Amino acid sequence: MWCNAAMDRVRTDAGARPPRATIIDVAREAAVSPATVSRVLTGTKPVSADLEQRVRDAVNRLGYRPNPAAQGLLRGATHAVGVVVPDVGNPYFAEVLKGVTNAAEESDFRTLVADTGEKGGAEHDAALELSRWADGVVLCSPRMPQRELAKLAQAVPHLVCVNRVGRGGQVPAVVVDFEAGMAGICRHLRELGHRRVAYLRGPARAWSERARQRALRAASGPDFEVFQVPCGSSSVDGHRAADAALATGATAVMAFSDYVALGVLARFDELGVSVPRDVSLTGFDDIALSELLRPRLTTVRVSKQDLGRRAWELFASSGAIDGAGETGRVVTASAELITRDSTAPPAGAITPLPKTAKA
């Protein structure tokens, strides 16, 4: 299968790809010891000027680059961070991933990614596997039960969650302030005069769904009735649930996310229901399209890349890089209401006024 070292030197098969130069080759070329080469490259100890020059020349001549596996073996660290996402194809998670990647690159860390395909059962194993290859793992919106998460946190050295806090916040996490965001939407709708609104529920297991429910419970009252409609987290779920939402007789519909709202909007269009004339619609997340859609979607802005970056910072400050650090912090990312064209005062009567609007 793999040839031995002696063979490797003379491997002249078609590829003609010379085996990678090692630190020993460089040392020989520069007529110094491997230790000196290492010192020049890592800068751990000063080296006399002429020797340093000789080493640098040799490195350039041979195109030498240290073998990360050997470095990792010695250091006990891999200089890599793992990211587990339910679905990379989902723009939300893609943005979070991008945030982590960019932040990690600044500290010379590599990013490993695992996609669980929205299967909550696969999360645990994926994280565990990734933790072998990385110094820590960022877990995005895990659906796994609390118990499993707690156990995982003990097995994985530096675990950070996004949009999920463990009980008591033992595991560091960065979460969107869903509660404030949802409250903002409710306030906005109430101020517009809506009194009966429908909420399209997300996945029951999702922590973010439970946070939204808290806000809903706080906001609802005699003058603000909230009708819960089971839905889901994808556009097709929204498309499917749109009719039920309408059937509640609500004057406004709050979707679990912008993505869900997209499907709702499409279905409303098919039904000839005009937004916001006949009914108002809100999303959550402020994905890029929400501004391109007609009508432009009223939603809550969440800086997804920032979420990723903050997760990285949590990972870094938990001692993954320098040494030991704090252990269980939960940082909350702000969620800002973005008012656009999809919300308006309810049509007092059903009379669809001839709004020209939207100059």
Next chain:
Amino acid sequence: MWCNAAMDRVRTDAGARPPRATIIDVAREAAVSPATVSRVLTGTKPVSADLEQRVRDAVNRLGYRPNPAAQGLLRGATHAVGVVVPDVGNPYFAEVLKGVTNAAEESDFRTLVADTGEKGGAEHDAALELSRWADGVVLCSPRMPQRELAKLAQAVPHLVCVNRVGRGGQVPAVVVDFEAGMAGICRHLRELGHRRVAYLRGPARAWSERARQRALRAASGPDFEVFQVPCGSSSVDGHRAADAALATGATAVMAFSDYVALGVLARFDELGVSVPRDVSLTGFDDIALSELLRPRLTTVRVSKQDLGRRAWELFASSGAIDGAGETGRVVTASAELITRDSTAPPAGAITPLPKTAKA
């Protein structure tokens, strides 16, 4: 639960996290030699039943998992594949990444990702750096010049391109059949009766843009005039270029991609231009939204995940896994025309009626 064996190392930092168990710990626990443990786990040589059981028990008891760095050092392979993308936040690349990741997982490979932030200059370094950590690199839509790509291909052991073929196809690549896709769009528009169409150009450096141009040149003639309008690859580019496209007097607009078409559609809406009544519009790629938009976008379907999977297969068959294989294959992914609502026969006259439209 956790091994006592690792105690002899005195790394007692606050965290109280016991260092990972090594194969030596397992060997001691099972009262066998490390070699036997290795043999049980890799299955390279048969081991008697009782010893095997002892080893397996010890492994479970200690939660032992082999250190990938040590394995990699020995094997000279990392069991990882790198993916370089211009922008993970772009759903197109996110999908390709997902395709690679899923395929890689099936072969027990990890995926490393680097995001160049659309900066063509960063591609070379990113790929080179990733190649240290991975057994090969998948380069998505590289904008780097031909010369640089050729040089990179020599420095990186197993390089695979997506949507870019090197001169003569020396580097393995999987590409969308942009030419056929574009030809399909042209044929479709011509059959509808369009004679003057505008094309919103993508990035000049992009290989896919040049492929589209070939198709355009082949399709254009006295009865099918194509007006080239500089644009770009993002939605805002499309938004900006929409006016210029209209100014050509074309009855149909072909956008570089669905993403660009999104911006065009938004601008047309602002201008009160109705699609497809006043002007037809086409995209490319068939991103998820194209079906949710109103009007639903006529476009060319490209299986983005399949692109990633094919790239992985190319990587695998190039000898990255088993040994030596073929070297420079180019596989072409089919591109299928999807006819939806955004295209229609041209309105006989050019007259931009004061459409209220969009019922």
Next chain:
DNA sequence: CCTCCGCCGGAAAACCTTTTCCCCAAAAAA
């Protein structure tokens, strides 16, 4: 002039796993 200290560079250990080499015991053949 001698001694001590400090600095620079080399030798070697350590990191963890796989694999080769070798030995020993048991089974098969004579």
Next chain:
DNA sequence: TTTTTTGGGGAAAAGGTTTTCCGGCGGAGG
């Protein structure tokens, strides 16, 4: 029963880098 073969298991080397330990040399102080 003795010799040969086979098969299973242990010892040790290899793989590339960092870091500790140590030796040697030059300069400064006594």
